Amino acid sequence: MQKTMNIAQLIHENIVSTVKKVYGVEVEAFIVEHPENRDFGDFSTNVSFILSKVLKQSPLEIAKKLSYELSEVKESLVDPTTNTPIFEKIDFVNPGFINFTISNVWLKYVPISIATDKKSYGSSDIGGGKRIALEHSNVNPNKAAHVGHLRNACIGQFLERAYENLGFNVEVQYYANNVGVQVVTSSMGMDKVKEIKPESYKKFDHYAWDVYAEMESRITDNPELQKERQELLLKLEDPRSEQFQKQSKLANKILLDQLKTFQELGFDYDVVIYESDILMLELWKKAFEMLKNNPNVYYATEGKSQGCWLVRLAQEDSTKNKVAEDSEDEVEEDKIIVRSNGVPTYTGKDIAYHMWKYGLLDIDFGYKKWSTDTQKKDLWVTSSLPADQNSGVSFSKVDYVYDVIGSEQTYAIDVVKRALDFLGYSKQSKNMKHINYGFVYLSKNTAKVLGMDVSDEKGFYAMKGRKGWGIKVDDLIQMVDDKLSADYGNFEYLRTVRNGAIKFQMLRPNTFQDIIFDLDEAMDMKGYSGPYVQYAYVRANSVLSKSGVDNRVFEKLDNSSLELSGREMDLLRTIYKFPEIVEKSATSFSPNILCDFLFELSKSFNAFYNDMPILNAEDEKLKNFRLSLCFGVKQVVENGLFLLGIDVPEKM
């Protein structure tokens, strides 16, 4: 694997040393970035503005001096792998930026290094094989997955691949709460809602979707049903109860249907973790032994939370059990982790669960291999067997924990992290990342399609599982398929293009941002979309195969004497950024950065493709160079889309 040149870092280091040499001061907090306008070069820095305060000189003066000094050493700044000088020009400009222009020689080498590295172009080994437990999807096993879960899964898969690409070992966990209130409700519905029949649904989870919504609406204003549900819920604390068995079975059936949906979109998981197994293994019991001896966990002998165990969250100086002045609500600042009846709360169990992930409880699940035909990787599922009685796999004792969970759970996760801190596991707390993504709302038109009431003239509408409001992933898949075959016919690579369209759309916006999902937009294959990027790949691929040229020649082209057009230079100036983009989008948990890059690259390629003859280039040398550009685009798009969980079609 070739280590890709980090030019920004090289610039950074040289500025630090030059500043020290010229002014005798250490400079830290400055930025090296790509200017938006290419007239200002490929990299620029604001170091002069930072220094002007310290040195009491004008930024322009400093920029002039520094750019002069840097130009002096310019020749010595060469790429070690290609032995080519990196910079063409280092100059300064009003009001005091220093701009760096990359040399054409170095740029012309880019397609060669892509041809050499191929699939590993853009990868690195900074992860050093450290293990990450990545939890995503996590659909409650009582209904079909909707587009909100889809966003979760897409972000999760991006992180899986992006961190694998950085050299981490990522284990994908699908947590399924099969003993929660939702499944109880569904279970009741199966018995009571007889007019909804499973035979009239193509999938059982779709049937469950409607049953759940109907049962919820019956329970809402019915105290008797509420009481019944409460009683069933209590029975679940005993794993030998009939309700426990019945419900596990139901959840299992629904979960298999959910996995079918995710499989259709190419999602893979390593292990399914059942809440029932967390109960059976008594993770909580072990965790509680550690927690209750901690000074920041206490038993309330009086007050509102009498008889409960709490984690201390309130600041020293604030009063406990604070009562809001203009409200009737009492707000407890500390968090209850054990109820007065001795049953742990969700937050309590979550603390235990995360301690298990880090291997802090000295206990592990048993694991069974599950229906491996739903995906590429082996799929395991927890079993209540003790760990020493099984096949030897383990998903505990990881180095990092990444949870893809909606932003509404930020508070609960912060409590878990605080608890880890209190127990002295501050490293584990720090290594636990909550990837909190925004809500998926439905646009007005889409809400209308579902028959939701849109008379209030709002711009967007929340999905509600309890009311049966939402776009099911299976339905979205069907609609996009229908649209594609109507417009382009029933072609062989339809599935790849459809998955590209759906996933790209989910990953395009900022992760933390709420998004408004619109069906018409989801079915739009033009512009900033997955198919646009895939199309660029297909075009490049098509030219390459028509050329009949063996790809291996691209590894040793001599491009040094070629005169290149603006289109070609633009393309080179985009494509070399791929490795830094990959790293940035991974470390900042931002798939949108990669989406944006791939779109820019595809646009640049399309412009080049339109203006420049490739197979009919003026001479053989130019033709081979242009083909190597096609190969570079093809490879980078393939590598980039892969990280987004998207495959490339050979034809479109």
Added chain:
RNA sequence: GCCCCCGUAGUUCAACGGACAGAACGCGGACCUCCUAAGUCUGAAAUGCAGGUUCAAUUCCUGCCGGGGGCACCA
């Protein structure tokens, strides 16, 4: 009552404190005797309001207005 997130073209989204605020869809014009028109070129169109910090503010701070989420012996 307290805490967190978000207000950018008609719409959906960009912009590590930087150099003329970028796209896409939609709307208005051009392009298929040439490697795939799911394409290319091109026009109009935006930072909620009021202050402050800074050489520089969509970005940071304060207040207001608007939207969402949270602060459960729910999960």
